[in-house]
Amino acid sequence: xxxxxxDRPRHIAPMSAMAIDQVARxxxxxxxxxxxxxxxxxxxxxxxxYQRTIMIPAGxxxxxxxxxxxxxxxxxxxxxxxTEGGPIELHxxxxxxxxxxxxxxxxALTDTHLTMLFPTSAGTVEEAExxxxxxxERLQNRRSKEA
Numbered sequence: 001x002x003x004x005x006x007d008r009p010r011h012i013a014p015m016s017a018m019a020i021d022q023v024a025r026x027x028x029x030x031x032x033x034x035x036x037x038x039x040x041x042x043x044x045x046x047x048x049x050y051q052r053t054i055m056i057p058a059g060x061x062x063x064x065x066x067x068x069x070x071x072x073x074x075x076x077x078x079x080x081x082x083t084e085g086g087p088i089e090l091h092x093x094x095x096x097x098x099x100x101x102x103x104x105x106x107x108a109l110t111d112t113h114l115t116m117l118f119p120t121s122a123g124t125v126e127e128a129e130x131x132x133x134x135x136x137e138r139l140q141n142r143r144s145k146e147a
Contacts, residue, residue, distance in 0.1 A: 009090070010097060011096060012081070012083055012096050012099060012102060012104070013083065015102045019082075019084050023064075023105045024063075037057060041140065043128075045120070045123075045124075049119055049120065050119075050128035050131075053113060054113070054114050055113050056079070058108050058109065058110045058111050061106070062106045065138060065139060066103040067133055069100050069132050070100045072095060072098065073096045074093075074116075074117070075094045075112065077110050077112025078108075078110040079109055081104055083104070084102075
């Protein structure tokens with residue numbers, strides 16, 4: 001019966017400076033040349049955890065902030081994720097141990113939900129955002145408030 005088990009990814013490793021730079025260049029090119037899609041963010045602080053959920057519509061390419069702490073990343077949907085080891089295709093539901101030092105790029109093949117979780121003592125969502133990335137001012141929910 002063990003032969004029927006599917007080998008599912010469980011971890012996203014830290015990324016090298018070169019891999020992070022590839023995602024940053026994709027981000028710059030997409031900001032300059034592709035229509036931008038508003039991605040609503042649902043986030044909260046509860047029971048010592050910060051939770052951040054987004055839904056990437058099918059066909060959308062999304063680049064994330066440089067994450068500086070380890071998190072859990074829950075993926076529900078079908079997408080391609082750029083990782084240090086190259087692109088991986090995810091289908092269905094995955095709970096991934098995601099390392100610090102990563103800047104992901106996602107291509108949603110179907111509507112795909114991503115939820116990031118980490119323990120925190122932050123008192124506000126803004127403090128939690130500063131805890132997980134130094135690029136907090138570039139987060140789409142922050143840019144939406146400025147517009």
